[in-house]
Amino acid sequence: MENIKEKLLSGELVPFIGMGVFENTKANDGSNLPYDSDSMILALNNGRAMSDRLMYEYSRAAMSLEQRKGRDFIVQMTNHIYASKKYDLPFTYEFLKDIKPKYMIDTNVDDSSCKVYEDVEHFMITGISRITADYDRFVVYKYDPDAKEYSVISKEELNDTLPILFKPMGCMQPDMNFIISDADFVDWLTEAMGGYALPPFLKEYKKDKSYMFLGVDFSRDTFRMVAHEITLGLKDGFVVTKKDELTKKENKFVDMHNLEVIKDNSDAFLKSML
Structure with a gap:
């Protein structure tokens, strides 16, 4: 657990964010944001x-x-x-905003992770599904912090000179593209297995990296498959979970991907890094 901030900044360690990071987040009207x-x-x-x-x-x-x-x-x-709601940035994203990781994966579909990089140039890749014009299941954008807007660029323009935000399940902005229903996931995963869910640069860039899974529930097949495809070629990593016991399938995933399990709440774990 040493030098986590430095490794996030260099891109050696990649945060992989799931819905669980919203568990302690309430909207201004007192309602809860979905966290599972x-x-x-x-x-x-x-x-x-x-x-x-x-x-x-x-x-x-x-x-x-x-x-x-x-x-x-x-x-x-x-x-x-x-x-429809106003809510403060969940602590996980606040923590990451101070660092601005070189590469981040966010499976949530809101714009919290966009706010992590809102004051710097960056690339964003969002997932799309069920299109017939092309096999690619992604759109690549470049963000201009002065204009505060994203512009579509070609996949060949993606590189590591700027931070990369990957939102494989889509995002609210700049266009509403969501991987949300079974048909979306089936289509996305099918093309992911064929190599069409990530830009060519990212396929190589992601290899031999460590991953920090925060708020990710691996108890269902869908997200284990998503995580497997996105992190192919990983070196190792760790899963932060407050679960006392993992299921047989979760343990198999952890062992297969050379991950360490840290029994802790994501917020508490990150606060210990401060």
Whole structure:
């Protein structure tokens, strides 16, 4: 655990952020931001629980809502969860904002990680799905801090001269592209396995790095598969989790990827680094 800040700054250590970092975040109206699969389902469905089969994982519930109400509904509802509320930047992102890691992976779809880099030039890659014009399942942007806007650039322009923010599950800005329903994940993962979910530069740049998993729940197959594809070629890393016991599948993932398990709350762990 030595020199974490230096390793984040150099890109040797890559933060991999999941929904759990929102657990202690409340909106200004007193409501909770989604911080796990169940709370995301409730947010997508106006606070109402769904059947046990659909409550298994939010992507399944989102697929059901999309089939009943249309794709535009699920996109707008996902955006509404965050755009309709004001909330302080979760501590994880505040911690990272002081460092501005060389490379960061954020699987949340709000714009908190964009705020980490809001005052510096950076590249952002967002995931997309279910398009027919191309195999690539990503869009590459470059951010201008003076104009405070993102512009689309070609994938060949991506390099490591600026920090890289990778949001594989999409983002609210600059365009609402979300990997949220089962169909989205199936499409994205299928193309990821074919090599089309990451720009060519990132495929090589990500290799032989260490990863710091914060707020990521590996108890469901979907996010284990997402993490596996994104970190192919990793060296090692660690998972910060407050769970007392990991499932058999979680332990298998940890062992396969040479990860260390740190039993702690993400906020408490990062505060110990200060």
